[in-house]
Amino acid sequence: MAGRKILNRQGINKTAIRLVVTAVIMFGFGFSLVPLYDVLCEVTGLNGKTGVISRQEAKSPGELHEDRLVKVQFVTNVAVGLPWRFKALEKELFVRPGKLTFTNFQATNLSQSSVAGSAVPSVAPSIASRYFNKTDCFCFVVQSLDPNQTKIMPVAFVVDSKIPDNVDVVTLSYTFFKTEEKI
Amino acid sequence: MADSMNLDSGHHEHHAPSGWTRWLTTTNHKDIGSMYLIFSLIMFFIGGAMAMIIRLELFQPGLQFVDPQFYNSMVTMHALIMIFGVVMPAWTGFANWLIPMMIGAPDMALPRLNNWSFWILPFAFSLLLLTLFIPGGAPAGGWTMYPPLVLQTGAAFPFLIFAVHFLGASSIGGAINVLATVFNMRAPGMTLLKLPLFVWTWIITGFLLIASLPVLAGAVTMLLTDKYFGTSFFSAAGGGDPVMFQHIFWFFGHPEVYILILPAFGVVSAIIPTFARKPLFGYQSMVYAVAAIAFLSFIVWAHHMFTVGMPLAGELFFMYTTILIAVPTGVKVFNWVATMWKGAMTFETPMLFALGFVILFTIGGFSGLMLGVTPVDFQYHDTYFVVAHFHYVLVTGAIYSLIAATYFWLPKWTGHMYNETLGKWHFWLSTISVNVLFFPQHFLGLAGMPRRIPDYSVQFAEFNMISSIGGWVYGLSQLLFVYIIIKCVRGGKKASDRVWDGAHGLEWTLASPAPYHSFDTPPDPSTIEGGVR
CATH class of the missing domain: 2.60.370.10 (Ctag/Cox11)
Known part of the structure; x- marks a missing residue:
């Protein structure tokens, strides 16, 4: 990595942090699909819930x-x-x-x-x-x-x-x- | 690892660290790229050996060689290895090797994360492959891990789940690295719409990875707690629903198939213009097409599960969105054809594989369209037609483009030309045998042969025998590929810096073999102005 001095360290960290946060949010999204699915089933009658x-x-x-x-x-x-x-x-x-x-x-x-x-x-x-x-x-x-x-x-x-x-x-x-x- | 040492023999004068610990601690993008590629080549043969066992058992009706449980674990492991151990690491390997050189950056943005992302892989696959030797055997419930079947996996179950977690972490790390590199380290003058398409397809792949793999991690975590901690996300007895797993899984699973194929589009978009000696037709439409495919990939997931009992509106929605994907994909195929139109074409091995890709991938795309039509999918679902479809898009799609890319950039990496005659042999042997292998499976599927079953009805015997023979020839032909690579690493005709006379792009302005450290000073903006894509 001994290389260019003008490496945009700040920008890299910012991008990396944003992407990590996105990944964490998507992990949560996976779990939020569970209640979402129940609601969807209730609304559409999918799954035959009485x-x-x-x-x-x-x-x-x-x-x-x-x-x-x-x-x-x-x-x-x-x-x-x-x-x-x-x-x-x-x-x-x-x-x-x-x-x-x-x-x-x-x-x-x-x-x-x-x-x-x-x-x-x-x-x-x-x-x-x-x-x-x-x-x-x-x-x-x-x-x-x-x-x-x-x-x-x-x-x-x-x-x-x-x-x-x-x-x-x-x-x-x-x-x-x-x-x-x-x- | 021995091969990778050789790969580097040309670079020693460029103060590369030596000794075997170098490979453990390296943060150099070229070293890590080589490790990824060698790793995926090794896994290709492990997963391939499993495919050979599958074809051996299917050579004749009846049970001859393996018991059904072992057969099922071969099917499961073959898929997991080929997807997570071959295609995904191979694309990350290409990204590592090429993206810094293509955008004029000295290295990847996060070199230590890069090292970690790679070294997780051997451990993850040790976990997974170890299950072959534990009581109860390897996971056998299919790579899709549907409950309740997968919950019947024995001691291998936690190994499977944690291996998937590790593989996900590795891929997300790789994706973060690629995106951070492309967004922050492009050489002056390298604007986004000047990027080579391989970089563009990887940007989109990176976003797909970051958005979809955590969802898979969540789904397998739910499986884990269902089995060991008394939750019932997917157990009807506790108020859960096994069908929900399929929804969550395919919400990951469909973007995943584009993760496997989008970089292939990038590779083919680099190779065809080179050997047609014409600039790529419709560069911007290519970028938009890839973005459109990526967007659509998130709203089509239920076409993998048309038969679970969805409302009519759902079936129609997923059918229409699925078929809509044919439009951007068609844009790409027509652009490739238009690029070749009236070009001064030559047919070196990378071009042959790229052309094979365009034709055979399109066949896989057409069978995909058939599968996307809901009413007929009820017939095709879980038959060999599906097997034929995804092997056309993955073997003659993803794997063909990986092979094409290897031949294309190998001279740049090693400084030597590969043996062109052997390369052509490799292409023709592979292309004939792969069609003998997979084309009859369309007929088997239409006739009703189910997938993931070690035995079959006698009317399927002839096509299965033909398919198995094709399978073994295809498998053996790949040994030729390894021989050609090793021979090329060891020596051969000296490659020029540009290697191919139609090649454009910053990587071709570097020496062959590419120096250990490249673009320590940014490239001259005028080179970029002159057109690099």
């Missing part, structure tokens, strides 16, 4: 479409590592948009120890998830099952009457995951 409303809201529907029915299908999955059997007691329902509907799921613990699990819901097509709201769901809390216990678990939901006309079938899927902590 909404929660109170019973009060559910009982005061906008306009009821007397002649319209939407088919709601139920899909159940159990993630690896959870020794449960899990099924929907009704495979599908025809529901009237705006009307509060009830259905039941059933989970059985196949193991000889008590196990806790939590269910993650998802709605397809994603456009429908914005119009799919629940007032009660077993997925709101962690479920714990004793050895060989079978439990009936209710869900109450409303398909919003504003759901687009081209959506005739909505699939609600639940995946049960093993939960380590007992809440």
Whole structure:
């Protein structure tokens, strides 16, 4: 580096510091994508996240479409590592948009120890998830099952009457995951 | 390292420090450039050996030589090594060697950072390569590290994550250095729009590196905490989402592919005018095209994941922006063709590789366009068509331009001409075999052969056999490249200072071999006025 004396030391340091700061900001940006993604999913219904409303809201529907029915299908999955059997007691329902509907799921613990699990819901097509709201769901809390216990678990939901006309079938899927902590 | 000692044999009279510790402590941009290039050449053969194992297993249907887990780790490691260990360090090596000489600077702006950036690399790759020998084997979940699969990696997992961290730090260091050099150390008279295109493409690459690699570092850090510290960024059980990893990863990943290819555009824009003996057509449009590509690269990421279930509006947005990239890329290709138009062309080895680049990279670009069309991507996704596409843009794109650049500047570095006959052999062997290797993979993909699987249905047997034969010939041909380089470093016909009679640029005004310290006094502004690009 024994070289030119007129090296612009100050300028070099300034550029370098600015670039390091940019790199640090971009590292933070990577993490800020996490909440950003959640917001985006909520707005677009991407990812099939379902909404929660109170019973009060559910009982005061906008306009009821007397002649319209939407088919709601139920899909159940159990993630690896959870020794449960899990099924929907009704495979599908025809529901009237705006009307509060009830259905039941059933989970059985196949193991000889008590196990806790939590269910993650998802709605397809994603456009429908914005119009799919629940007032009660077993997925709101962690479920714990004793050895060989079978439990009936209710869900109450409303398909919003504003759901687009081209959506005739909505699939609600639940995946049960093993939960380590007992809440 | 022995080769690099030889590389320098011509410079000793220019008070270069001697002894092996010189390489550990050097801050000279030419030394560090040589180390980067030799390192990436070594990694090229390690990653290449893995590719040979892959092609061996795929030579016939059924499982013959390796078990599926090892096959998957070969696929994963081959990608990580070729991307982070070959192409990225090689471009930093070229930047080190050439940018100070091209802009009339005595050295890089931050020489100690430069030394650090290089020496992180051997350690990072030791971490990564060591995983081949630990229980559970090397990472096998693909270089894209998608959870939840990658979280099933055994003891190799933290090695993988920290290696990626180190590699990122190294590249960011290199990028900061290049940008600080170009913005503060240009010779008087060297305005931004007089810079050679290789420098311009590197400026943009530098910004891409600094903006995208920290995002990757963040993503792999989240993987690490998901596995060991109970977070659930990507675990649905805890309220996270594995698809989010894909979004974050490709937000890095798409700029990354331009990090690998933009300097190649710069190299080709230096070589074609030299051998067409005409100035580059549309210099400014080239600069703007590169900038446009870089900007677009940040808003197209989800075209890597059309099949995850996006809203229609999302699919359309990413399809249109993706296809929009064809416009600036087309500007570049047409400019190269226009540069050659009515030029007095000769076909020395660097020119052959540059022409091979223009034609074959364009084929890769076309298959990229096909992949960018959402509805058909549902068919092509995760098939060999994708494999064929990115090998056309990376092997006959990035690697070809690296080889072209090596032949082009090797006489300047060593002071000797390489053997032109052998160079031409290298080109024709490589070009025929690389097409035998990758072209059939298009057909395999269209017929539905999935990628990253060690076995396949028997109807794919013929094309796979052809592809494997091409692969081995291509791999062996690269040994010729090493032989030519070593021979050239050791001796050969004396190279003139200008080396190529159509060459323009400040680096050609220096002696051959380039003295250990160059441009201690800035070059005469009139040389720059006369046109250097």
